[in-house]
Amino acid sequence: MTVYLLRHGATEWSDTGRHTGRTDVPLTGVGEERARQVGGLPKDVPVLCSPRSRAVRTAELAGLTVTEVTEDLAEWDYGDYEGLTTAEIRESVPGWTVWTHPCPNGETAEEVTARARRVLDRVQDAVLVGHGHFSRVLAAVWIGQVAGFGVHFRHDPATVTVLGHERESPQIVRIGVSS
Template sequence: MEHELFLLRHGQTEWSANGRHTGRTDVPLTPAGENQARAAGLTLGTLRKGQALVVTSPRRRAVRTAELAGLVVDETTEDLAEWDYGDYEGITTADIRKTVPGWTVWSGPVPGGESAADVTARADKLLDRVRAALAETEVILVGHGHFGRVLVARWLGLPAQSGVHFGLDPAGVSVLGDERGEPKIEHLNIPPS
């Protein structure tokens, strides 16, 4: 692999600011989120070395983040969409725990949504495509918090549930690469500057 993979989480939305699980719901960026996206573009500009394939989730919060960051989107794909929270869409973890004590998306059931195995399969499919593209160009994936954390875990060969250990804040930039053939994290969750 000759090039690096950049992950950009979308900027702040009203739901991300108040901890509501936001998978399929297409909420817009807040004004603060728009500013974060612009700043993330500056951060990316200092890290990138050349041309890039830019792929986004189809959710407008991701597409708008890419646009405000100054990126030209080459493709949108559901493969990069956020974890499908099913019946927990729009609900906070604290509210879910009132009926399912100790629940987390990483270890608990997600009724009507995606399991960790489902998300793993989707992440692996996407990363197979990314690894092939990295032979030719840098790749920038613009997506979401939980799914981005799964991508980091799977990049390293860890189970999706290990994503719990990687924080990705709104408009945070992460860089994944390798060292002599071993996958590694170059940078994790650089805040927009």
């Protein structure tokens, strides 16, 4: 079983560090160009995609045919912190990170972990097209960790992380590869 995680291309908000969960922000020109350059993805497996246009467009530009659009692959719901940068949030909550602190009126780390488990439990070989924080949670859950462990991974826009196995042990085969 191999799962490919494709993060959407760059948006104005991702370039400026704004937390972008529910807001539907389009790709930038650079985001579109880098999405076109994504390679190494299988064409003969199911492709599940977040419903946000930045993810759907990235899949299209990468030459993928989306077989299912699902809210289960949406980005972490940042609640009241939607559209804010970490620096802005830290003005009122010193030391805040999405990995260690709550998002008022958004998802908890436990809820995001459960959603990631639900996604991974229902796929075999597949491409999952989504978002930065949630893809990092998927990688953490794949190796038996919780959402907060995602802090240890980097997943830039329009890059691929590959989840697989070494014998029976879940393994991160590649992380944040651009082609």
